[in-house]
Amino acid sequence: MTALHEVPAEGGGGDVKVPDADGRVPVVLLVNGAPHRVHVRTTEVLLDVLREDLKLVGARNGCGVGMCGACTILRDGRAVSSCLTLAVLCEGADLRTIEGLRGGGGEGGEGGEGGGLSRVQRAFLEHRAFQCSYCTSGFILALEALLAVDSHPTEAAVREAFSGHLCRCGSYSRIMAAARQAAGLPSRGGLARGAVTGGVTGCAPDEEPGR
Amino acid sequence: MSQPLVFFPTTVAEAVEVLDRYGGEAKVVAGGTAVSLMLQHRLIQPAALVSLQRVDGLREVGRTEEGTAVRLGALVTHAEAARHPFLRSAAPLVADAFAVVGNPQVRAAATVGGVLTEADYASDPPAALRAIDAVVIAQGPAGARIIPVYDLLLGFYETALADNEIVSSVVVPLLPEGAGSAYLKYSSRSSEDRPCVGVAAVVRQAPDGSCAEVRVVLGAIAAVPVRVPELEAAAVGRPLDPAGLGDAYAEAVDPLEDVRGSAWYRREMVRVWVARAVTAARHRCTGGPQPPPAG
Numbered sequence: 001m002t003a004l005h006e007v008p009a010e011g012g013g014g015d016v017k018v019p020d021a022d023g024r025v026p027v028v029l030l031v032n033g034a035p036h037r038v039h040v041r042t043t044e045v046l047l048d049v050l051r052e053d054l055k056l057v058g059a060r061n062g063c064g065v066g067m068c069g070a071c072t073i074l075r076d077g078r079a080v081s082s083c084l085t086l087a088v089l090c091e092g093a094d095l096r097t098i099e100g101l102r103g104g105g106g107e108g109g110e111g112g113e114g115g116g117l118s119r120v121q122r123a124f125l126e127h128r129a130f131q132c133s134y135c136t137s138g139f140i141l142a143l144e145a146l147l148a149v150d151s152h153p154t155e156a157a158v159r160e161a162f163s164g165h166l167c168r169c170g171s172y173s174r175i176m177a178a179a180r181q182a183a184g185l186p187s188r189g190g191l192a193r194g195a196v197t198g199g200v201t202g203c204a205p206d207e208e209p210g211r
Numbered sequence: 212m213s214q215p216l217v218f219f220p221t222t223v224a225e226a227v228e229v230l231d232r233y234g235g236e237a238k239v240v241a242g243g244t245a246v247s248l249m250l251q252h253r254l255i256q257p258a259a260l261v262s263l264q265r266v267d268g269l270r271e272v273g274r275t276e277e278g279t280a281v282r283l284g285a286l287v288t289h290a291e292a293a294r295h296p297f298l299r300s301a302a303p304l305v306a307d308a309f310a311v312v313g314n315p316q317v318r319a320a321a322t323v324g325g326v327l328t329e330a331d332y333a334s335d336p337p338a339a340l341r342a343i344d345a346v347v348i349a350q351g352p353a354g355a356r357i358i359p360v361y362d363l364l365l366g367f368y369e370t371a372l373a374d375n376e377i378v379s380s381v382v383v384p385l386l387p388e389g390a391g392s393a394y395l396k397y398s399s400r401s402s403e404d405r406p407c408v409g410v411a412a413v414v415r416q417a418p419d420g421s422c423a424e425v426r427v428v429l430g431a432i433a434a435v436p437v438r439v440p441e442l443e444a445a446a447v448g449r450p451l452d453p454a455g456l457g458d459a460y461a462e463a464v465d466p467l468e469d470v471r472g473s474a475w476y477r478r479e480m481v482r483v484w485v486a487r488a489v490t491a492a493r494h495r496c497t498g499g500p501q502p503p504p505a506g
Contacts, residue, residue, distance in 0.1 A: 014220035014265065023214035042214045042260065043250040064251075066244060066317050067403050078290075081316040084244040088217050089262055142315070164314025164403055 032100030058098035069165030072138035098137035127178035131169035285324025304392035308339035333405035338430030342411035391495030410488035457486035
C-alpha cells in the first residue's frame with residue numbers, strides 16, 4: 001500500500017488529490033453561495049464536514065446509511081443524503097443547507113417577503129409540523145427541491161418527495177398540512193390553513209398516518 | 212489508516228490508465244452512495260479512488276444507432292432513468308426498477324453503471340436488466356467489449372470486470388412488439404429498504420391468446436438474478452397461467468436467507484409475486500393478442 005501511495009501524481013489520470021501527512025486534502029466547497037476552503041479526509045462524508053468544520057448543524061446525523069432523510073441537503077438543487085456523499089467529490093457543486101434558505105430571492109423559497117424564512121419554513125412553523133424537529137430540515141429541503149422544479153405539485157408528488165424522510169415523532173399529518181399550504185394544495189379537514197396558528201390547537205383530527 | 216488518493220480523470224481512457232496503474236488497489240466511484248458506505252464501514256480500503264464525475268459523455272440517454280435499443284450512460288442517475296420518457300415507453304420494467312430503489316435522495320445520486328458494478332444481490336435494476344437481456348459496454352486498456360448483464364454478475368459483489376475496466380454505458384433492448392413487462396418489488400421491512408424479493412416479467416401473447424413468450428427473473432433471492440429457462444419454455448403455447456407460474460417458480464428456486472426473510476418465507480413470496488408480476492406484465496401487453504413474429 002505504501003508503495004502505491006508513492007505513485008507520482010503526474011503521468012495522466014487528470015487531476016489528483018494526494019492526502020497530506022494527516023490524510024487530508026484541500027477542498028473548496030460552495031455552501032449556501034459562499035466558498036469554504038476545508039481540509040478533509042478523502043473518505044469523509046459531507047455531513048461530517050458540514051457539521052464539524054463549517055458548524056452548519058441543520059443537517060442531522062440520523063441513520064447514517066441514507067434511509068432516514070435527516071441529513072438531506074440540496075446538491076445542485078436536488079435533495080441528496082449528505083451521509084452518502086463524499087466531501088472530496090463536492091467541489092464545483094452548489095451545496096445548500098437549511099441555513100441557506102431565505103425568504104425573498106432565496107433559491108428555493110420564492111415569494112416570501114422578509115422574515116428571513118422561506119415560504120416552506122413559515123408553513124412548517126405555522127402548522128407546528130414537528131415535535132422534536134430532528135427531521136424537519138430534511139422534510140423542508142425535500143419540499144424546496146420539489147417546488148423548485150414543480151411549482152404546483154400534486155399531493156402524490158409531495159408524498160413521493162417525502163418518501164425518503166422519517167419523522168419518528170409521527171408528526172406526518174401536520175407535516176402534510178404545512179406542505180399543502182406551501183405547495184398551494186387544498187387543505188383538509190381540521191387542519192385547515194391557519195387553523196393551528198396562534199394558540200393552543202386542541203386535538204386536530206389526524207389524517208391517515210404517513211407511510 | 213492512510214487515506215486514498217482521489218483521481219479526477221476527464222476521459223474514460225485516463226480513468227482506465229489510473230486503474231491499470233493501481234492493479235486492483237483503486238476503486239471507481241460514480242454516484243458514491245455505495246462506495247461511501249463501504250469506506251465508512253471499512254469494507255474496502257482502496258489506495259486510490261477514481262471519480263468519474265468529470266468524464267464527459269457518460270450522462271446521455273438515447274436510442275442506439277440501429278434504433279433497436281436504448282443506451283444509458285454509466286453516470287445516468289436512477290431518477291433520470293426512472294422518468295426518462297423514451298426508456299419508460301421502450302422498456303417500462305427497467306424504468307420501474309430504477310424508480311423503486313431506495314428513496315428519492317438515493318435515486319438522485321446513485322447511477323446506472325454503479326448499481327451493476329456494485330453487484331449487490333439485493334438490488335432492483337439487475338433483475339429487470341437481466342430480463343430484457345441488457346448488455347454493458349466495458350472499456351479497458353485494449354478497448355471496449357460487450358458483456359451481457361447475465362455474464363457480468365458472477366456472485367456476491369463480484370463481476371466479470373477486470374481491475375482495469377470500467378462500464379461506460381448500459382444498452383437496453385427495446386421490448387418486443389406487443390409485449391408487456393413489469394418489475395415488482397416486495398419489501399419486507401420498510402419502504403426504502405432493499406428488496407426481499409424482486410420479480411421482473413416480460414409477457415407476449417399469441418393471436419389465440421396463448422403465451423407466445425414469458426420471461427421471469429427473480430432478484431434478491433440468490434447471489435445473482437435467477438432465471439429458469441425450462442419454466443419459460445414450458446409456458447409457451449399454453450394459456451398464460453400466472454398462479455401456476457408462481458407455484459412452478461416457488462418449487463424451482465433455492466432462496467437464500469437474510470434479515471429480509473427466511474428461505475421458506477422467500478419461497479412463499481416468490482409464489483405470490485411471480486403471479487402478480489406476470490399478471491401486471493400481461494395487462495401491459497399492447498394491441499391485444501399479437502400476430503406471430505415474422506420469420
